[in-house]
Amino acid sequence: MDATPMTDALMDKKPSATAGDAPPLLEARDVSKYFGAVVALEGVSLTVRPGRVTCLLGDNGAGKSTLIKTLSGVHRPDEGTLAVDGQPVEFNSPRDALDAGIATVYQDLSVMPLMSITRNFFLGNEPTVGAGPFKRFDLKKSAGIAREEMKRIGIDVRDTDQAVGTLSGGERQTLAIARAEYFGARVLILDEPTSALGVKQSAIVLRHIIAARNRGLGVIFITHNVSHALPIGDTFTILSRGRTGGQFNRGDVDEAQLHSQMGGGDELHELTRELEALAHTGPAAPPTAPPPAADAPGSAATH
Amino acid sequence: MASTTTAAPTAPGSGRLRQISLTQRVLARPAAGALIIVIFVWVVFLVLSLARGNTAFLSLAGTLNYLDVAAQIGVIATSVALLMIAGEFDLSIGSMVGFAGIMMAIGVTIWGLPVWLSIILAMILTTFLGVINGFIVVRTGLPSFIVTLATLFIIRGFSSVLTSTVSPITYIPIDPTLLKTDPLAQIFGFSATITNADGSTTSVQVSILFWIVIAIVGVYLLGRTRFGNWIAGVGGSSAAARNLGVPVARVKIALFALTALSAAILAAIQTTRFTSADILRGTGYELDAITTAVIGGSLLTGGYGSVAGTALGALALGMARQGIVFADINADWYKIAIGTLLLVAVVLNGWIRRRFAGLS
Numbered sequence: 155m156d157a158t159p160m161t162d163a164l165m166d167k168k169p170s171a172t173a174g175d176a177p178p179l180l181e182a183r184d185v186s187k188y189f190g191a192v193v194a195l196e197g198v199s200l201t202v203r204p205g206r207v208t209c210l211l212g213d214n215g216a217g218k219s220t221l222i223k224t225l226s227g228v229h230r231p232d233e234g235t236l237a238v239d240g241q242p243v244e245f246n247s248p249r250d251a252l253d254a255g256i257a258t259v260y261q262d263l264s265v266m267p268l269m270s271i272t273r274n275f276f277l278g279n280e281p282t283v284g285a286g287p288f289k290r291f292d293l294k295k296s297a298g299i300a301r302e303e304m305k306r307i308g309i310d311v312r313d314t315d316q317a318v319g320t321l322s323g324g325e326r327q328t329l330a331i332a333r334a335e336y337f338g339a340r341v342l343i344l345d346e347p348t349s350a351l352g353v354k355q356s357a358i359v360l361r362h363i364i365a366a367r368n369r370g371l372g373v374i375f376i377t378h379n380v381s382h383a384l385p386i387g388d389t390f391t392i393l394s395r396g397r398t399g400g401q402f403n404r405g406d407v408d409e410a411q412l413h414s415q416m417g418g419g420d421e422l423h424e425l426t427r428e429l430e431a432l433a434h435t436g437p438a439a440p441p442t443a444p445p446p447a448a449d450a451p452g453s454a455a456t457h
Numbered sequence: 458m459a460s461t462t463t464a465a466p467t468a469p470g471s472g473r474l475r476q477i478s479l480t481q482r483v484l485a486r487p488a489a490g491a492l493i494i495v496i497f498v499w500v501v502f503l504v505l506s507l508a509r510g511n512t513a514f515l516s517l518a519g520t521l522n523y524l525d526v527a528a529q530i531g532v533i534a535t536s537v538a539l540l541m542i543a544g545e546f547d548l549s550i551g552s553m554v555g556f557a558g559i560m561m562a563i564g565v566t567i568w569g570l571p572v573w574l575s576i577i578l579a580m581i582l583t584t585f586l587g588v589i590n591g592f593i594v595v596r597t598g599l600p601s602f603i604v605t606l607a608t609l610f611i612i613r614g615f616s617s618v619l620t621s622t623v624s625p626i627t628y629i630p631i632d633p634t635l636l637k638t639d640p641l642a643q644i645f646g647f648s649a650t651i652t653n654a655d656g657s658t659t660s661v662q663v664s665i666l667f668w669i670v671i672a673i674v675g676v677y678l679l680g681r682t683r684f685g686n687w688i689a690g691v692g693g694s695s696a697a698a699r700n701l702g703v704p705v706a707r708v709k710i711a712l713f714a715l716t717a718l719s720a721a722i723l724a725a726i727q728t729t730r731f732t733s734a735d736i737l738r739g740t741g742y743e744l745d746a747i748t749t750a751v752i753g754g755s756l757l758t759g760g761y762g763s764v765a766g767t768a769l770g771a772l773a774l775g776m777a778r779q780g781i782v783f784a785d786i787n788a789d790w791y792k793i794a795i796g797t798l799l800l801v802a803v804v805l806n807g808w809i810r811r812r813f814a815g816l817s
Binding site for chain 1: 677681682683685686687689690693694696697698699700701702703756760761814815816
């Protein structure tokens with residue numbers, strides 16, 4: 155798997171680790187989080203198993219961010235428990251979660267565009283040489299590892315001193331994922347990794363998520379884009395207004411169901427109707443050709 | 458971006474980078490703009506002073522003269538640049554230079570402490586003020602621009618109040634004989650005398666050595682240590698750095714402390730040289746230091762910058778300030794020159810960053 159270029163064929167490969175009866179890597183049980191009077195999460199449960207992609211779907215404001223922050227040690231749950239390998243844990247900081255093998259890649263906060271690839275890769279985990287006041291950042295070793303790891307994920311960088319800002323959006327996300335994996339992540343939490351990306355760039359990231367799954371990692375893939383979630387998800391958890399809106403396995407659910415479960419289904423229909431009506435009214439001076447109203451519902455549904 | 462710039466191939470996989478020349482690699486460094494500025498300033502003032510028939514700018518004495526002026530800015534500018542790369546400002550640094558000097562003088566003249574102890578005490582107290590600056594910034598989450606603007610007034614005011622309780626005038630003289638025999642004062646007030654071929658003498662101030670040593674330590678710290686990587690990371694995005702396990706608050710507080718300490722070092726140099734402390738000493742240094750750091754390629758928004766560039770920026774400022782004197786131009790032009798230099802440097806650095814480092 156290391157040498158072969160990543161292609162769509164990867165998607166069909168079986169995960170190297172099986173879910174089996176082993177305890178889940180990470181589990182949230184009936185987690186609630188309140189900010190004053192605001193109920194951010196209430197009784198939310200989520201399970202992450204090795205070699206499985208758990209898609210977390212929800213509209214804006216559904217509580218996805220709060221849930222990730224709770225799983226990654228930024229927030230502490232007000233109620234409910236987190237468990238790693240079946241053992242209850244408490245995270246007091248993102249560091250605690252990292253030490254437990256839970257790495258979070260935030261959408262736009264994953265890398266520093268003005269820093270080099272090497273410096274980004276090892277930020278917070280710099281290997282050192284020397285002792286005492288001469289203990290220094292081992293840049294040579296770091297550059298070697300960074301180049302190697304980038305190659306492994308399919309990005310050939312000759313110069314790891316190159317600023318990350320010169321990489322594409324997809325490559326930046328991929329760098330953050332590779333970094334998390336290199337530093338011993340067993341659970342990858344990916345916060346909307348594709349939402350700011352174009353189709354091609356999204357494909358780079360999605361392909362890498364599959365590759366990570368195939369290496370036995372547990373992945374939580376947060377998105378509001380159903381068409382990104384469906385092809386790569388093993389299970390789907392829907393979050394709606396801070397509560398679990400439903401949990402499905404791969405194959406038990408289709409795009410339309412997921413949309414309506416996200417709470418966006420009805421609104422989307424409404425929106426489609428509204429847009430259609432608007433298209434029909436048209437500008438004051440009607441164009442010579444009537445607007446192609448027939449295409450509107452289809453294109454809206456596929457986002 | 459113009460279509461002629463960095464036409465990097467977008468195909469993934471191999472050949473992701475084009476070959477670039479050595480010149481381009483040098484220009485991709487953050488200090489490149491500052492180097493160009495220094496050469497430019499040197500040439501301009503050389504021509505101006507020679508046009509006036511004055512060769513002092515080119516002479517050893519003239520060079521040492523502007524190096525000393527540059528050093529005084531450079532001593533504080535290194536830590537200011539590091540702080541700026543970490544995404545924070547310290548506007549109170551000038552007030553701290555005044556405060557540290559006053560504390561040294563009060564220690565010697567009022568409390569009767571040995572000079573070395575007064576200097577160490579003043580350094581500790583001033584560093585502590587830096588820690589307070591950092592602590593307030595980290596805890597309140599307020600912009601350091603505002604926090605240190607407040608402490609700029611508070612520290613300067615406090616120095617005045619303190620001085621007025623012990624002296625009817627706004628400066629405190631120190632007995633030069635005490636300074637001559639004190640080990641620490643001898644270091645900070647040191648100057649070597651060179652005898653020229655024609656029998657005249659030129660003095661070399663120790664400030665130049667401090668400046669160079671501090672700059673070298675700064676370059677090492679930023680470029681070669683874990684802490685240096687954290688500085689850039691914190692400035693790039695403190696939230697992301699925190700998520701990666703960087704102790705963001707500690708990094709920021711340490712840098713505020715370092716900035717304050719460098720102010721105290723400058724105060725020790727000035728107090729021992731002038732054998733007095735003045736409540737107004739250091740006024741305006743905060744803006745000089747920020748100007749220097751910006752000429753040196755540091756971004757006001759943090760995350761990017763250069764200590765070597767900052768040292769060059771200090772050199773440019775020193776050259777301009779003394780060059781105007783050597784060229785026999787009205788000293789009022791200095792501020793115009795510095796303002797122009799700052800603008801040119803920002804535009805130049807931005808262009809270099811886009812054109813050669815491929816960053817927008």
